[in-house]
Amino acid sequence: MDKLFDLADRVIVVTGGLGQIGREFVVELHNRGAKVAVVNRKLPDKAAIADRFPVDSPNFGLFKADIVKKRELRSALDEIKERWGKVPHGLVNNAGVDTQPSAPPEVSGPFEFFPEEVWREVVDINLTGTFLSCQIFGGAMASEGRGSIVNVGSIYGLLSPIQDIYAYKFEETGTPFVKPIAYSASKSGLTNLTHYLGTYWAKKGVRVNLLVPSGVGRADQDPRFVKNYTARLPIGHMAKADEYNGAMVFLLADASLYMTGTQLVVDGGWTAW
Ligand SMILES: NC(=O)c1ccc[n+]([C@@H]2O[C@H](COP(=O)([O-])OP(=O)(O)OC[C@H]3O[C@@H](n4cnc5c(N)ncnc54)[C@H](O)[C@@H]3O)[C@@H](O)[C@H]2O)c1
Numbered sequence: 001m002d003k004l005f006d007l008a009d010r011v012i013v014v015t016g017g018l019g020q021i022g023r024e025f026v027v028e029l030h031n032r033g034a035k036v037a038v039v040n041r042k043l044p045d046k047a048a049i050a051d052r053f054p055v056d057s058p059n060f061g062l063f064k065a066d067i068v069k070k071r072e073l074r075s076a077l078d079e080i081k082e083r084w085g086k087v088p089h090g091l092v093n094n095a096g097v098d099t100q101p102s103a104p105p106e107v108s109g110p111f112e113f114f115p116e117e118v119w120r121e122v123v124d125i126n127l128t129g130t131f132l133s134c135q136i137f138g139g140a141m142a143s144e145g146r147g148s149i150v151n152v153g154s155i156y157g158l159l160s161p162i163q164d165i166y167a168y169k170f171e172e173t174g175t176p177f178v179k180p181i182a183y184s185a186s187k188s189g190l191t192n193l194t195h196y197l198g199t200y201w202a203k204k205g206v207r208v209n210l211l212v213p214s215g216v217g218r219a220d221q222d223p224r225f226v227k228n229y230t231a232r233l234p235i236g237h238m239a240k241a242d243e244y245n246g247a248m249v250f251l252l253a254d255a256s257l258y259m260t261g262t263q264l265v266v267d268g269g270w271t272a273w
Contacts, residue, residue: 017040209259
């Protein structure tokens with residue numbers, strides 16, 4: 001194995017590791033010999049995910065925690081230490097929630113009427129949950145004097161969503177779909193959480209960076225959404241779910257040892273024009 005990208009035997013936590021992108025990270029890191037701890041608020045039966053995850057591997061573990069609950073994160077850390085005898089070397093703060101174009105008008109309407117409770121819920125998970133995960137897992141990593149944290153942001157945290165992409169929803173239903181503010185604002189918050197912690201822990205050996213992806217294609221997406229979204233992508237197609245793996249391995253591995261407190265934008269060119 002190339003030492004620059006070697007992750008063998010490193011314990012790496014992936015929050016939200018059962019979702020679309022998280023699964024790709026989990027399987028890739030596991031294939032590279034890492035011990036991968038999936039932290040998720042809901043855990044399925046192992047048998048139900050055996051076709052997609054290496055459930056019988058000694059290097060794979062499922063740990064139940066809601067990232068907005070500090071006590072559950074602490075328990076997950078204790079269980080992970082007990083399981084592999086080590087404080088994690090890596091943390092991927094991937095768990096997050098978004099509002100899809102299929103969402104009902106109550107949670108996707110005009111800014112002026114966007115419900116405060118939905119704002120609070122999204123900010124709670126995407127930003128406060130990442131903060132708590134950094135406190136618990138990152139804090140333990142800092143005590144060991146080593147580690148790499150990768151927060152998962154979004155192009156919608158760098159720039160405003162282009163609302164025209166969703167205009168077809170109005171033509172269809174007569175009700176406008178407005179991509180909500182809460183996702184963008186919460187992902188923007190991760191930018192400075194990353195700057196802050198990257199500098200705060202720099203001399204303690206814990207690096208903190210932000211991966212900034214653009215949208216992933218899915219079979220159930222409306223073709224009009226895919227067409228409009230793709231038109232904004234210089235590269236000409238939405239990402240495949242595994243197209244962020246290279247960047248993730250780079251950020252976790254020694255290849256990026258001199259990189260901290262900053263971001264890696266992997267967006268098919270979205271932000272370049
Ligand atoms: N899919 C995309 O197109 C895209 C684009 C840019 C950024 N992202 C970001 O990538 C990350 C992963 O996205 P995805 O599409 O794979 O999401 P997903 O919805 O498929 O999976 C999210 C996972 O997080 C878990 N989760 C949600 N809230 C949680 C909580 N409070 N505690 C613990 N687990 C929780 C869910 O159970 C699920 O397993 C997210 O942060 C998302 O914002 C996704």
